[in-house]
Amino acid sequence: xxxxxxxxxxxxxxxxxxxxxxxxxxxxxxxxxxxxxxxxxxxxxxxxxxxxxxxxxxxxxxxxxxxxxxxxxxxxxxxxxxxxxxxxxxxxxxxxxxxxxxxxxxxxxxxxxxxxxxxxxxxxxxxxxxxxxxxxxxxxxxxxxxxxxxxxxxxxxxxxxxxxxxxxxxxxxxxxxxxxxxxxxxxxxxxxxxxxxxxxxxxxxxxxxxxxx
Numbered sequence: 001x002x003x004x005x006x007x008x009x010x011x012x013x014x015x016x017x018x019x020x021x022x023x024x025x026x027x028x029x030x031x032x033x034x035x036x037x038x039x040x041x042x043x044x045x046x047x048x049x050x051x052x053x054x055x056x057x058x059x060x061x062x063x064x065x066x067x068x069x070x071x072x073x074x075x076x077x078x079x080x081x082x083x084x085x086x087x088x089x090x091x092x093x094x095x096x097x098x099x100x101x102x103x104x105x106x107x108x109x110x111x112x113x114x115x116x117x118x119x120x121x122x123x124x125x126x127x128x129x130x131x132x133x134x135x136x137x138x139x140x141x142x143x144x145x146x147x148x149x150x151x152x153x154x155x156x157x158x159x160x161x162x163x164x165x166x167x168x169x170x171x172x173x174x175x176x177x178x179x180x181x182x183x184x185x186x187x188x189x190x191x192x193x194x195x196x197x198x199x200x201x202x203x204x205x206x207x208x209x210x211x212x213x
Contacts, residue, residue, distance in 0.1 A: 001030065006040040009118045010049050013042065051113045055081040055147045060091075080150040084112075084141040090148075100138060103148050107134040111149045112141050120198035126151065127195055151195075159191040159206060172197050175208070186210075 008016075017024055030036060047053065056062060057074050058081060066074070082090045088099045103110055107126035114122030124137050141148070154172040161167040171191035178186045187210065192203035199205065 001034060001036055003037045003039065004030075006038065006042065006045070010042070010045050011116045011118045011122075014116070050115050051117075051147055051149075052083055052115050052145070054078060054113075054149060055083045058082065079152050081147050084138075084144070084146050084148055086142050099148060100142055103138045103141075104135060107131070109151055111151050112137050113147050113149055115145065115147070119200035120196045123196055123198075125195040154197065157191075159204075161204075169193055173206075174203075 031038065057066070057078065063071070080092065082088070082099060084099060084103075086100070089096050090099045090102065091097075092102055103112070107129060110126045112124040112126075117123065124134075126134055129137065140146075154174065156170055156172055158168045159171040159173075161169055171193055172195065174190045174192075174197040176188040176190075177184055178188065187208040189206045189208045190197050190199060190203045191206050192198065192201065194202055197203050
């Protein structure tokens with residue numbers, strides 16, 4: 001084995017190891033005994049795929065690690081987010097509030113995200129929930145370290161339905177940027193009539209045309 005391209009989703013891998021713990025030892029043996037190039041390895045994915053990273057950059061206890069300029073960039077680039085913890089006080093729009101109370105009172109402004117998920121299964125949009133459904137989700141999130149994230153309304157454009165090309169629908173859009181070696185090399189995009197813009201939740205891929213200016 002010369003190269004291993006890791007395409008296993010972190011959620012699936014964690015579940016797999018619970019059922020077959022001996023597989024972890026096999027992986028250790030492979031890397032210890034062979035000169036293997038492991039691309040997209042778990043050490044990196046466990047960090048980069050963890051949605052708590054969105055909140056870590058904004059938590060008060062880590063604020064001293066960033067300069068004023070870096071804080072400004074974080075505020076401009078990232079939606080407000082904080083990790084759920086019982087009794088935790090957060091600052092939202094200039095007010096200090098209990099995170100659970102904030103979530104319950106303003107569900108239309110928020111999204112709850114599990115740290116690791118696949119195909120949008122771990123994302124709950126407040127706009128899609130009744131008050132009872134949201135309250136149940138908040139209760140579970142407080143004990144599991146999920147994150148509360150500000151809901152950002154996406155750009156909407158008319159899009160052809162890929163199943164019925166005669167039908168044009170107003171859709172929410174999602175734009176992905178591909179960066180290699182610090183350079184933007186391309187884009188990917190998805191569209192959906194739902195709040196969760198996900199291919200496995202009724203979304204569709206769309207083309208992105210770019211031009212050099």
